[in-house]
Amino acid sequence: xxxxxxxxxxxxxxxxxxxxxxxxxxxxxxxxxxxxxxxxxxxxxxxxxxxxxxxxxxxxxxxxxxxxxxxxxxxxxxxxxxxxxxxxxxxxxxxxxxxxxxxxxxxxxxxxxxxxxxxxxxxxxxxxxxxxxxxxxxxxxxxxxxxxxxxxxxxxxxxxxxxxxxxxxxxxxxxxxxxxxxxxxxxxxxxxxxxxxxxxxxxxxxxxxxxxxxxxxxxxxxxxxxxxxxxxxxxxxxxxxxxxxxxxxxxxxxxxxxxxxxxxxxxxxxxxxxxxxxxxxxxxxxxxxxxxxxxxxxxxxxxxxxxxxxxxxx
Amino acid sequence: xxxxxxxxxxxxxxxxxxxxxxxxxxxxxxxxxxxxxxxxxxxxxxxxxxxxxxxxxxxxxxxxxxxxxxxxxxxxxxxxxxxxxxxxxxxxx
Numbered sequence: 001x002x003x004x005x006x007x008x009x010x011x012x013x014x015x016x017x018x019x020x021x022x023x024x025x026x027x028x029x030x031x032x033x034x035x036x037x038x039x040x041x042x043x044x045x046x047x048x049x050x051x052x053x054x055x056x057x058x059x060x061x062x063x064x065x066x067x068x069x070x071x072x073x074x075x076x077x078x079x080x081x082x083x084x085x086x087x088x089x090x091x092x093x094x095x096x097x098x099x100x101x102x103x104x105x106x107x108x109x110x111x112x113x114x115x116x117x118x119x120x121x122x123x124x125x126x127x128x129x130x131x132x133x134x135x136x137x138x139x140x141x142x143x144x145x146x147x148x149x150x151x152x153x154x155x156x157x158x159x160x161x162x163x164x165x166x167x168x169x170x171x172x173x174x175x176x177x178x179x180x181x182x183x184x185x186x187x188x189x190x191x192x193x194x195x196x197x198x199x200x201x202x203x204x205x206x207x208x209x210x211x212x213x214x215x216x217x218x219x220x221x222x223x224x225x226x227x228x229x230x231x232x233x234x235x236x237x238x239x240x241x242x243x244x245x246x247x248x249x250x251x252x253x254x255x256x257x258x259x260x261x262x263x264x265x266x267x268x269x270x271x272x273x274x275x276x277x278x279x280x281x282x283x284x285x286x287x288x289x290x291x292x293x294x295x296x297x298x299x300x301x302x303x304x305x306x307x308x309x310x311x312x313x314x
Numbered sequence: 315x316x317x318x319x320x321x322x323x324x325x326x327x328x329x330x331x332x333x334x335x336x337x338x339x340x341x342x343x344x345x346x347x348x349x350x351x352x353x354x355x356x357x358x359x360x361x362x363x364x365x366x367x368x369x370x371x372x373x374x375x376x377x378x379x380x381x382x383x384x385x386x387x388x389x390x391x392x393x394x395x396x397x398x399x400x401x402x403x404x405x406x407x
Contacts (some may be wrong), residue, residue, distance in 0.1 A: 135400065141378075204385060209361065295339045297381040 013118040016078040017110045018085060020164055025080035030073035033111040033270060035090055038223040039189045041229065046276035048189075053269075059293055063273060068269040071272050072191070076114040085167075094224035096179045096231075096314055099174035104191070105175045106163045106219035107232040111270060112193035113156040120149050151211050159193070159216060162235065176236050178245040182228030182257070182308030186280075190264045190271035191220040200245035200259050202299045205240050215240040219268065221260070228308040230260060249312060257307045259299075263291055266298035281305060298302055315370075316349040323355045330356045333387045339377050347373050354396060358383035363393035370399045 014028035035193070039048060046269055048071050049063040077085075089103045127134075127142040134142070166174040195214035199205055217234040232248070234241035251259045264271050285303050292300040318326075324343065329338040335358070354368040357376070360383050367376055379397055 080328075210380065291340075291343050295343070295377050295381060297335060297339055297377075300336050301340070 012075055013121070014075040015118065015269050016076070016081055016116075017076045017114060017160070018081040018164070020161070021081065021085075021168060023080065024078045027079045029077065029079045029082055030070065030075055031077040032071075032073050033107055033191050033223055034072045034105050034189050034272070036068055036071075037090070039071070039272065039274070041226075042185060042274045042276065043068045044279075046057070047275065049201070049273040049275060049278050060290070061225050062290060063278060066272070072189070072270060074111055074114045074119075076110055076118075094222075094229060095271070096177075096229075098175070099170075101177035101179075101231060101233050102163075102166070102172040102175040104220045104222075104231050105177065105193075105210040105218045106167060108191045108220060108233075109156065109159050109163055109191040111191065113160050115155070115269065116149050116153045116156060124149070148211075154214055155216070156193070159235070174236050175233055176238070176241065177231050177233035177314070178241070178248075179232075179313040180230040180248070180256075180310040181224075181313045182227075182310045184228065184308050185226050185304045186215070186221050186228035186308055187221070187274050187276075188261055188264060188271055189221055189274075190268050191218070191222070192268040192270045193218045194267065196244060196267070198298055199244045200251060200263055201247040203247065205243055217241050217244060219264070220263065228257075228310060230310060252311070253311065254307065255304075256310045258302060258304050258311070261306060262292065262299050265302070266293045266296060266300055269291075277306065316346045318345075318349060318351050318355075323351070323353065327356050329332075330358045331387060331389070333334055333358065333385050335380055335383060339380055342373055342376050342380070345373055348375070348399070357397070359388040359391055359393070360384060362391060363395045364391050365397065367397040370401065371397060372399045375399060383384065 016024045016028060018024070039165070046068050047065040048068060050066045050071060051061055052064050052066070053061070055061070055064055086103055086107060089100050094100060124146055127146070131139045131142070132183055163175070193216055194207055195216045196205055197208040208214060215234070215238055217232060217238065217240055220231040222229050232241060232245050232271070248256065288302055292302060326338060326341060329335070338357070349371055351368050351371050354366045357365040357367055357380055359365065365379055365383060375397060395401070
């Protein structure tokens with residue numbers, strides 16, 4: 001068996017990323033990076049679609065169904081921290097208050113950190129074991145990917161620690177955010193913390209090829225009262241956040257949702273799609289979305305396949 | 315093995331010079347997983363070198379290279395890097 005599948009069968013690392021806050025219960029659970037209650041009512045037979053990078057078929061990567069109990073989860077929090085830290089965004093009604101923006105942002109950071117610090121280890125191990133077999137060019141590309149990942153882990157660790165200090169001090173205002181609300185439920189739910197190369201209009205924001213520290217933001221798409229909620233957050237003073245938010249504002253109302261979906265599909269790693277939206281799409285539309293996801297280049301041409309009537313709330 | 319036509323190669327170089335990376339990616343997405351490029355063709359610039367593709371090429375590797383190219387294309391570079399695949403002689407297992 002290839003090491004990657006052996007490691008996946010054994011399960012990913014279980015750890016509590018909030019360990020530094022103290023009071024861990026010890027029992028690590030599958031923590032949802034998105035509020036399950038927001039997307040599970042829209043699931044089909046308890047399932048939604050995701051792109052699983054570990055499931056590549058003969059025809060490439062295609063969306064696969066995943067149960068709502070597993071979708072968007074990671075084993076990065078203990079039961080106690082998951083329940084207590086995120087109660088204001090899991091249990092309480094979304095009001096876009098500073099604490100809620102902060103917690104959405106922190107959870108996106110935690111998930112991004114977990115993916116690079118723990119999930120990537122499996123890939124790194126598999127690539128290291130197969131390095132001699134894949135040829136020099138491929139081995140060099142893998143080594144570059146691993147180097148980038150190591151740099152990102154260091155950067156994310158810094159963001160996570162800073163966020164946790166502010167969390168302990170309840171300094172919610174240290175994270176700022178912009179919010180858009182829709183008039184219908186989103187067809188895609190997403191959350192990620194990333195360093196954008198471009199804004200929503202496709203203008204370059206920063207040189208992501210550089211190994212110098214980048215500016216990071218979080219993007220979350222969820223639902224409240226069955227209507228789409230889009231959050232763009234970053235540490236206070238972020239210029240990139242302002243530029244990104246401004247670019248989304250400048251997009252005409254009737255095109256805003258598709259610009260957002262284009263951005264998510266091309267650049268984010270952690271998102272799910274609702275079957276009631278994905279299944280009726282034409283084969284051409286599905287192929288374009290899959291190609292956009294696989295190419296990891298933004299922006300791509302996508303047909304207008306959804307509109308949540310988003311308008312700025314903050 | 316599919317061989318790129320002169321028209322396709324011309325189109326790719328036009329896209330490269332105009333930094334139409336999305337159009338270039340779309341063109342390659344419609345090609346088979348492996349194809350042959352009969353002469354070196356320009357994809358764009360990447361930091362200090364021009365990126366070319368020639369000979370046996372894989373769709374995934376080409377698209378991977380395109381997404382990292384500079385925007386806009388820098389036509390003043392003197393160094394070149396050529397993307398070229400080689401057939402594996404032994405399997406991974």
